Amino acid sequence: MKWTMKPLGPIQTNCYILEDETTRKAIIIDPGESFSIIQQHISQNDLKPIAVLLTHAHFDHIGALDDVRSAWHIPSYLHKAEQDWMMDPDKNGSSRFPIIEPMRISPVEHLIHQEQHLSIGPFECEVFETPGHSPGSVSYYFSEDHIIFSGDALFNGSIGRTDLFGGNQEQLLASINDRLLTLPDETIVAPGHGVTTTIQKEKSTNPFLT
Template sequence: MIAERYGHIMDENKIRIITKVLGSVSTNCYFIVNVSTKDTIIIDPADSPATIKSVISENGLKPQAILLTHGHFDHILAANQIKEKFNIPVIACDKEKNIIENSSFNLSSSFGANVQLKADEYVQDGTLLNIAGFSIKVIHTPGHTEGSVCYYFLNEDILISGDTLFNESVGRSDFPTGSASQLIRSVKEKLLILPGKTIVYPGHGDSTTIEYEKKYNPFCQ
């Protein structure tokens, strides 16, 4: 795939990003695919294990890991099933452990799901991951939740921002462990310093760029 939107060109021989909007609040589930090997990272398996399995099967993908941007129910509902099906690890921020493992904190109990999930690996701010042929920097961005993180693909200038940064908006901060002041600091001090051409893939809604958000996001002024 060559993506020329916003003037950014991805290497068509390296990466493909498949997006599926899943669940009751239209969460973006991302499949980050190494084109040459079909090795794939699944980010935020929001819901509908059957749909996720279909994407994998129809495209001949080889799942390598599940990355979570945070632990809210609408980002993790299918994680246990996909982990077991493909025998792959779940990776999340160490500061998000209590939310992921607690159905009250991750809000699933309020929606009748009662999801409890244990990550296989807990990472920290600045951790460098090498998965599916990609180099990924973990950026801890507290605010939406205490352990929210974004994943920055170093060689591709791609940021998976979860519910920290949206197109012309930011995530909510009124859930357990949320903080509005922390959220704004995270966006300004950790995300807006990335190259302007960086394409941002958020947890909900349309993609954007760092440059665009600097100019038009009212929370970034």
């Protein structure tokens, strides 16, 4: 599996485009904004999107979702705890940012009800429930590729904020310690903002965890 990071929008939220090099099928993780950038990458690389995975439903992670689904007629996945956030600007946070129009996004096609294995076309991953930044935050672990897409749970040298609606720092720290830091040290952490890191590095140097 090949993957590409695309920082999008005013908060530079990382959208990830995963591609299977044999079939050219692709999965899009967190299409937060700037649909034209996503579309350009898909077109230039002759990819065939088949699904959208959302780590959570904050506005900067879902902003281009309707455009993505309309362009390629593909389903999206989100944890059930945030199913009503898509249409609620107060919950998805768009009402808190003056530069953002209040955001109302169509409901997702697939709700994640628990930790599970996902098989979508040629892609296989494990869904971990990692709440704390938000109640329905999840992380997607691709074990064969040694990478986890952690959303806004764990960052390079930091952790997600917990002062937004539904945030809980104690819960977030438990999620990180119980679900993320137990992964192999060499696992790449692909976060919702900023640069990638590894589990080993965060165990050793993250000031919120040491």
